[in-house]
């Protein structure tokens with residue numbers, strides 16, 4: 001498209017009071033020969049917008065650069081239709097609101113205008129990635145428990161076709177085995193029916209839902225809108241096509257044989273909360289040793305949970321389960337005694353009322369305490385020794401029955417989810433030739449029973465929560481530590497219920513409803529050529545110039561969403577409906593052959609080149625370039641501006657989709673132009689990472705570890721390039737972070753490439 005650029009400088013919001021607007025306009029008209037450059041005191045107002053629209057309609061302006069407020073605000077106001085490119089130069093939050101008037105601030109504004117024009121000259125309008133064949137909008141729900149059935153019903157009510165695949169012979173999952181559930185209605189003190197039978201009937205009666213029981217998923221290949229799924233039922237296989245998948249396979253109990261120290265396996269009358277529930281559902285609470293009704297029952301909380309040797313997390317429901325089971329005991333036998341030994345009672349929200357009811361029952365004794373011994377006496381009664389109790393003394397309880405409140409483990413536990421784990425199962429390292437790897441895998445049956453069995457480059461199941469050292473923390477699938485529940489790192493596959501994290505039935509119902517909505521959202525967005533979160537609605541997609549690909553496999557390995565498969569030689573084969581447009585592949589590619597129409601190496605390099613790097617021998621003016629992640633760091637910089645916090649005026653900020661999209665060529669381009677230092681501001685990495693693209697900031701950190709070679713080649717100091725992790729709420733820390741870095745660069749001295 002032949003561009004006609006119009007630059008519009010807003011003088012409102014204090015901009016006109018701080019800057020020499022005429023001098024700023026000359027950057028556009030004289031340096032860049034932009035045909036139209038106008039100023040207005042209130043560009044986002046009716047009159048300002050009319051000015052722009054008139055130029056679009058009468059002068060043929062098709063690329064509008066607004067120099068004014070941050071691109072994060074008024075984006076809906078400065079929208080002139082799909083055929084008009086709109087770019088923004090942030091001279092409000094990042095210039096006049098964060099720096100006092102003066103020559104340096106004027107130069108800062110001019111650089112933002114230069115970068116804006118350079119970008120406006122290069123960007124093209126993304127047209128959206130459209131499906132070649134009809135985008136399938138059927139939802140596959142794997143798992144027919146409370147979460148799976150809820151997700152299916154919610155999607156079916158929204159008029160989507162749903163297929164439920166359940167491994168067991170009947171729908172219902174664990175909830176079908178429960179005698180009762182926790183109180184859900186005021187006064188939150190009475191146990192309630194699980195309601196599972198009516199839910200099963202509702203599912204079976206819904207014409208939008210097809211149910212396969214005694215069925216497993218043998219293989220999933222393809223991408224959202226075009227997943228090919230092979231189901232296996234009683235030895236027979238059937239292929240179906242679906243658009244998105246909800247994984248709701250639930251949980252399994254923690255292995256109690258590992259709890260011998262709490263008496264399990266050693267004492268006949270030590271059972272788990274699952275065994276207790278089964279007994280209660282059968283209408284009895286008896287001692288396994290002799291079938292005698294249990295008159296006294298001890299519940300031991302956190303049986304394995306919150307213990308680094310067992311489950312490092314809280315299973316969130318076990319306290320409530322024990323209170324519920326205490327009620328079973330008391331309802332059956334008014335003389336029965338119950339003892340609950342806990343570390344902390346966790347009964348959030350209205351469940352506190354239920355806890356209160358247990359506290360009010362004089363036959364239920366509750367105390368904090370450490371279990372120091374569980375033994376059996378001659379008549380098979382269990383002796384529980386408790387220390388550090390609230391009574392301040394050791395106690396010993398003799399009970400007919402001890403119930404261990406064991407925790408929840410994801411059904412994905414123990415199943416390889418990364419390709420490295422798969423290779424390990426077959427005795428491979430991944431370093432072997434592709435043909436050899438395929439031969440070894442084909443020659444042996446799969447030594448594990450998978451759940452989704454994804455035919456994906458990066459592994460067969462949705463990835464689990466991992467720390468910065470890529471050490472597994474748990475077997476719960478995860479996409480973002482904070483922001484995105486229901487998500488997995490496999491686009492179009494959403495995770496609901498206890499396979500995602502421990503939760504009660506109520507929470508599972510809400511979770512499943514959210515996952516159904518996400519699955520629908522994914523199919524509706526993608527079928528219109530748009531991507532899913534966190535760049536929801538984005539029409540751009542990565543374009544690969546594969547003629548120059550050297551098959552280095554960096555992009556296929558580093559894509560956080562396994563969007564890229566490989567051919568035999570290692571050339572990437574994009575599955576663009578799996579792609580979330582993070583640009584990490586663009587940052588990874590040493591050949592610089594991956595880019596988006598509105599975000600690519602050429603655009604960023606042109607912006608870097610547009611920065612004016614003054615060369616003065618006597619008193620050098622420093623220029624620091626900052627790549628700021630659009631998700632947290634850039635908004636934090638905006639917030640610093642909104643709060644009129646000031647930082648060193650030498651900083652020029654280029655927003656990036658993710659720090660993972662920063663190609664190392666940007667660093668060498670900037671340094672070879674005489675930029676004195678480069679600051680990368682990205683999301684927090686590590687155990688509580690907040691990167692919206694999972695691995696982006698971690699990858700940037702890793703790549704920076706290797707940037708030393710580039711700096712060595714340029715004979716520059718490694719300290720000139722620095723990365724900091726910030727969250728959106730860290731805005732008040734930014735002036736210190738920035739100023740300290742600039743000071744460090746000043747101590748090193750000016751970049752010797754200045755003036756070349």
Ligand code: SF4
Pocket residue numbers: 542558559560561562563564578579580581582583584585586
């Ligand atoms: S790295 Fe990001 S942009 Fe590239 S293919 Fe993967 S999801 Fe898409």
Ligand code: SF4
Pocket residue numbers: 544548549550551552553554555556570571572588589590591592593594
């Ligand atoms: S990173 Fe670039 S060169 Fe390497 S495989 Fe991917 S496209 Fe090819």
